[in-house]
Amino acid sequence: MRHSSFHDSPLLVLLNAASGRDDAQATYALIGQQLAASGRRYRIEMVERGEDIPRTAQRLASQATAQGGVVVAAGGDGTINAVAQAAHDAGCPMGVLPQGTFNYFSRTHGIPQDTAAAIEAMLGAQAHPVQVGLINDRVFLVNASLGLYPDLLEDREAYKQRFGRSRVVALFAAGATLLREHRQLRLRIERGGAVRDVRSATLFVGNNRLQLEQVGLPEARAIDQGRVAAVMLKPTSTWGLVRLMWRSARAELAEMQEVEHFQFQHMTVQPWLPYGSRRVKVATDGEVSLMRAPLEFRVSPRPLYLLKPAVRPGAADVVEHAAAHL
Structure with a gap:
């Protein structure tokens, strides 16, 4: 076709x-x-x-x-x-x-x-x-994430309903979200046959070259090579998150020691969840929902x-x- x-x-x-x-x-x-x-x-x-x-x-x-x-x-x-x-x-x-x-x-x-x-x-x-991109069987065109980013999106939607839809409102909402206290994610990640346990404020997987370029990630070109890009934030303070937002706006995210970034085609993520819980809050292209863990991120074999x-x-x-x- x-x-x-x-x-x-x-x-x-x-x-x-x-x-x-x-x-x-x-x-x-x-x-x-x-x-x-x-x-x-x-x-x-x-x-x-x-x-x-x-x-x-x-x-x-x-x-x-x-x-x-x-x-x-x-x-x-x-x-x-x-x-x-x-x-x-x-x-x-x-x-x-x-x-x-x-x-x-x-x-x-x-x-x-x-x-x-x-x-x-x-x-x-x-x-x-x-x-x-796919997270389990759900499509994402721009990004998929868990942790801090879904919280940011929920807050952004609440601010938009009160103050209208604009980029200024979206950026103000992001700042307000970062100033709140957030729990760290505990994740078990399997990629390329290797398994490791990590703590992170958020896990963000990008499938959009423009968005990745805007924050300064070299993995932006991975989208043209049949791969997607992952970003994880190492544990940091509230002001560390604010500094991260500022550096992102200046396309300097890749230069920050608190940020780990890599590219992949397939990755499985098992978040630590409270006893009895099987679902985790995720965001796909700006829409927040609950999905069953583990989460399988991959590039779809069909375009x-x-x-x-x-x-x-x-x-x-x-x-x-x-x-x-x-």
Whole structure:
């Protein structure tokens, strides 16, 4: 399916009403007007409740497969993750109309951040294979983590509900989270035949080159080599965590002694859990849930087929350079 054309395929769009800063009805109307003007067959389903998104995504992906069509995510990283899970399971291609705060996945793949421009780009796009990370059987496109990072995401969502969705609010929420006291994770990690026990504030596994480049990790290029990157924070003080956040913003994370980072294709993690507990809090692409331990991190043997805008001949290096410095 590499570089396959879907210029005449029907588009089944899942629009998350809670994503983005624009009015959901206005976004719904914009998508409908542009797709109608293109002459493409399409259907848009606007989902009001977050818990309904995975089920709707699975239904639309199944219909897209039966119709030889494309399932499209209009939302933030969490919505895109749910649609990617469904598309990956069903084996159908997907498109993305980014509506989130950071939009790491869409930015990495050259998809415009403006909705109208993203629709236009999608209409002329081809399907390209994209690497997918798995934690147990759950897809992650950007990252998966446990420990401090899921706590940060929960706090960020609470702050966004009070103060609105913006990068400033997200960064303020991160600072407030780091100033709280946190318990250390006790993990048994098996990788490459070796087993070791570690303590860490968080375990973060990244599958997005742009995000890894932004914090200064050399493993960013591992994503282009069929691998993912892991980051573990050694036990440190609250102010050590704040300093870590500052160094991350300056793309200096790899220079910190408190940080261990490496790349891999497969890794099993067994967290120490209280007696009787079998589930651990994890985050996948910004969505927090409970998952059964042990946790198996790996690169999926099957890619996701994503509609990506065509890159003009000779422009690939320019796009790559620009993305790395956004």
